[in-house]
């Protein structure tokens with residue numbers, strides 16, 4: 001597994017959260033990280049496509065991608081060595097994994113290729129301090145004809161209801177901050193020449209799904 005260092009304070013914070021949580025992550029998060037399977041259904045991968053998950057955590061999504069789309073090539077990066085050890089145990093040699101900071105990394109040097117047909121950010125922008133930078137960097141990794149898929153907490157978390165207040169309190173325990181301006185940042189990328197955007201709410205705004213498509217004829 002390649003190691004590029006990254007931001008040490010943030011990496012240490014993530015490791016401190018996930019050192020114990022990684023053992024119960026997959027079973028507990030299925031009760032509140034909704035929309036991840038919605039994102040995977042929308043990938044529409046073909047055999048041979050390269051799929052990169054930025055901040056892949058335990059590898060839960062990549063394992064599901066492998067099952068849903070046989071023949072895809074799997075890649076993942078994460079800043080937490082603790083999470084990467086879980087992903088490595090789950091995915092074995094079927095994925096190329098590396099330690100990296102989502103905000104800036106050299107995909108060619110670390111993963112062996114500069115671009116990917118599908119790039120995923122799933123419930124990670126709400127944990128990345130400079131997440132807009134991570135989104136813009138993710139867009140640079142999309143191959144012509146490929147797409148960037150983002151899912152995270154939506155506008156529900158900003159409501160003044162008991163349910164939303166409990167959710168926000170719970171997320172704070174894990175240093176998670178819903179990014180209510182995700183649609184605006186996605187729109188900014190989607191408005192660039194050679195890009196097209198589709199965004200929608202899921203479960204009444206509990207989650208937000210953004211898809212950004214890069215034209216097949218696009219050049220760098």
Ligand SMILES: C[S@@+](CC[C@H](N)C(=O)[O-])C[C@H]1O[C@@H](n2cnc3c(N)ncnc32)[C@H](O)[C@@H]1O
Pocket residue numbers: 010014029033036054055056057058060061077078079080083100101102103121122123124127128129
């Ligand atoms: C809530 S988990 C999501 C994991 C997985 N994507 C999923 O959907 O289950 C957030 C992940 O983001 C990672 N992360 C946070 N900040 C990061 C950064 N700056 N660069 C790379 N990974 C980061 C954490 O280590 C953690 O694995």
